[in-house]
Amino acid sequence: MDLHKALKSLFENRMPSDEDLLRIIDMDDPQLELELAAKADQIRQANYGKKVYLRGLIEVSNVCQNDCYYCGIRASNSNVSRYSLKPEQIMECCEVGYNLGLRTFVLQGGENFLYSDEILVKLIMEIKAKYQDAAITLSLGQRSRESYAKLKRAGADRYLLREECASKELYSKLHPSSMSFDDRLICIRDLKELGFQTGMGFMVCPPYQTTKDLVEDIKLMLEIKPEMIGIGPFVPHHETPFGKEKAGSVDKTVRLISILRLLFPKALIPATTSLVTLSKAGRYKGLKAGANVIMPNLSPVQLRSKYELYDGKVSTGIEAAEIIDNIIREVEEAGYVVSLERGDAL
Numbered sequence: 010m011d012l013h014k015a016l017k018s019l020f021e022n023r024m025p026s027d028e029d030l031l032r033i034i035d036m037d038d039p040q041l042e043l044e045l046a047a048k049a050d051q052i053r054q055a056n057y058g059k060k061v062y063l064r065g066l067i068e069v070s071n072v073c074q075n076d077c078y079y080c081g082i083r084a085s086n087s088n089v090s091r092y093s094l095k096p097e098q099i100m101e102c103c104e105v106g107y108n109l110g111l112r113t114f115v116l117q118g119g120e121n122f123l124y125s126d127e128i129l130v131k132l133i134m135e136i137k138a139k140y141q142d143a144a145i146t147l148s149l150g151q152r153s154r155e156s157y158a159k160l161k162r163a164g165a166d167r168y169l170l171r172e173e174c175a176s177k178e179l180y181s182k183l184h185p186s187s188m189s190f191d192d193r194l195i196c197i198r199d200l201k202e203l204g205f206q207t208g209m210g211f212m213v214c215p216p217y218q219t220t221k222d223l224v225e226d227i228k229l230m231l232e233i234k235p236e237m238i239g240i241g242p243f244v245p246h247h248e249t250p251f252g253k254e255k256a257g258s259v260d261k262t263v264r265l266i267s268i269l270r271l272l273f274p275k276a277l278i279p280a281t282t283s284l285v286t287l288s289k290a291g292r293y294k295g296l297k298a299g300a301n302v303i304m305p306n307l308s309p310v311q312l313r314s315k316y317e318l319y320d321g322k323v324s325t326g327i328e329a330a331e332i333i334d335n336i337i338r339e340v341e342e343a344g345y346v347v348s349l350e351r352g353d354a355l
């Protein structure tokens with residue numbers, strides 16, 4: 010009964026109490042889960058119709074100075090063969106993506122300063138000059154406000170910087186003491202203030218996470234109002250301290266996608282690679298639950314397996330064209346249509 014009441018307030022666009030959110034996130038009731046997803050889908054369609062936006066993901070570098078306990082490319086993993094794409098190589102990835110119709114390029118990478126402000130500014134300006142109708146999303150970790158400002162001025166449109174976990178206590182269990190949640194939050198606020206369409210997000214079920222921690226994340230997002238929200242299940246990587254931990258729950262991730270869609274009707278929410286890694290039906294389930302973005306991989310085929318954030322990450326040897334064809338088919342099978350527009354936040 011309580012669960013019904015909790016869902017009612019969420020469906021009526023009222024913020025449920027913390028206890029009610031906990032109940033919804035943890036519910037184990039297939040019938041109600043379908044209702045939750047259907048309601049989220051209805052809200053998504055009211056705002057974005059049946060469109061699914063594509064973002065061409067370019068994994069620019071797996072060099073990282075950070076040592077997040079969950080991540081396969083963490084600095085202390087000496088078994089990673091490190092690479093950083095040169096600007097020319099990044100331009101080539103954009104060209105492939107542009108010719109396939111993509112109008113957003115996401116430059117994601119480990120946190121390192123091989124990409125100085127100067128190099129990035131030049132690269133962003135070059136991409137923007139050549140592909141004027143395309144958007145640039147950066148996902149390069151924490152940088153100074155001055156650096157973000159330069160990247161924005163050069164023409165970058167969006168920035169993804171997941172908070173990872175809003176609970177400081179949990180943050181300190183997932184990261185070494187050299188990393189601080191407060192610093193990360195300052196970066197997120199800077200990005201927002203500088204006018205980036207800003208993405209936040211978290212993993213579902215990393216070690217030590219409680220559902221209460223997830224409620225903290227949702228509340229932080231309600232305060233900051235990100236335009237994009239990326240969440241995915243934790244997936245262990247064998248060469249990290251969490252290598253033997255259990256993978257996150259697909260169903261819980263899907264419920265959270267729906268909850269986030271209902272609380273953020275206009276957000277751009279991807280069905281993420283980690284969701285697809287844990288479940289063949291992950292993309293379908295994510296879309297049906299309110300997700301409206303997919304990020305096909307444009308990284309050079311021969312380097313893709315080196316950007317291994319977690320075990321089993323889908324890094325097929327197939328070319329971007331084929332990946333996109335497959336995505337178009339899957340999206341249509343789920344009852345939606347791929348849109349090749351830039352797909353800015355409403």
Ligand code: SAH
Nearest residue numbers: 079080118119120150171242243244318319
């Ligand atoms: N260096 C950038 C990009 C990080 S990679 C940054 O700091 O923002 C993108 C996302 O992958 C991370 O934000 C993290 O949430 C996710 N990720 C990393 N390791 C993971 C794992 N083992 N399982 C699931 N997701 C993971």
